[in-house]
Amino acid sequence: MRKTVCTVTLLLLASPQAQAHPHHHHRHQFLNAMASFNGDVQMDERIVSSRPSGCPHAFCGCEASLFRFGRIIPQLNLASNWRRFPHGAPAPGMAAVRSGHVMILQSQVARDIWYVHDGNSGGHVTREHPRSIAGYTIVDPGSASFALR
Numbered sequence: 811m812r813k814t815v816c817t818v819t820l821l822l823l824a825s826p827q828a829q830a831h832p833h834h835h836h837r838h839q840f841l842n843a844m845a846s847f848n849g850d851v852q853m854d855e856r857i858v859s860s861r862p863s864g865c866p867h868a869f870c871g872c873e874a875s876l877f878r879f880g881r882i883i884p885q886l887n888l889a890s891n892w893r894r895f896p897h898g899a900p901a902p903g904m905a906a907v908r909s910g911h912v913m914i915l916q917s918q919v920a921r922d923i924w925y926v927h928d929g930n931s932g933g934h935v936t937r938e939h940p941r942s943i944a945g946y947t948i949v950d951p952g953s954a955s956f957a958l959r
Contacts (some may be wrong), residue, residue, distance in 0.1 A: 855939035861930070873929025873936050874905060874912045876953050895949035901926065906946035913941065915948075 865872035875886040884938055885891050889912040900906075904915045906926065913928040915919050922944045931937040 822835070855937055858936045859925070860935050860939055868910075868930060870912050870930040874914050874927070877914055877927050877929070878903070878905070892949055892951070893947060895951050896953045898948050898950035898953075900943060900948050903952060905949050905951050906941075907949055908946045914951075915943070924941045 811949070847929040849931075857926055859866070862873060862876055862882075865876075866887055867909055869887075871887045871889045871892060872882055874892070875881065875883040889907060889910055892907045892912045893904065894902045898904055900918065900922075904918055906913050906915060906924070913931070915924045916938065917925045918929050919925055919940045924942050924943050925938065926941050926943075927938050928941060929936045931939070
C-alpha cells in the first residue's frame with residue numbers, strides 16, 4: 811500500500827500540470843506551508859497594515875525603520891542601505907536584507923524559517939508571517955556603527 815501511495819504521489823508531482831509553474835514557486839509555497847507550524851502553535855500570516863503615510867511606493871525599508879526604530883529614517887528607505895549595518899547571526903530584532911528587500915526577524919520557526927515583520931510583502935501590504943531567510947544577509951540594526959540622522 812505504501813509503495814502505491816508513493817508512486818501515485820510521484821506521478822502527480824511529475825505530471826505536466828504540476829510542471830506548468832516554475833519549480834521555485836512550489837518550493838517557496840511548500841516551505842511557507844511547512845513553516846506555518848511551530849510545534850502545536852500555528853504561526854499564521856497576518857496583514858498588519860498598508861503603506862504607511864510618508865513612505866515611498868516601494869516601502870519595505872521605510873516600514874522596517876518604523877517598526878525597528880519607531881520613525882522613518884530616509885536613508886533606510888532604500889533596502890540596500892540596510893547592508894551598512896554590521897553583519898550578524900539571525901536573532902529577533904535583526905534585519906534580513908537581499909537585493910531590493912528587507913524584513914525584520916521576530917522569532918525562529920524552524921532552521922532558516924523565521925516569523926518576520928515584512929513591509930511591502932506583496933499586494934502593497936505589510937505582513938507578519940513565516941519566511942525563509944535563505945539567501946538573505948543578516949544585519950544588526952541595533953549596532954551603533956551606523957550613523958542614524
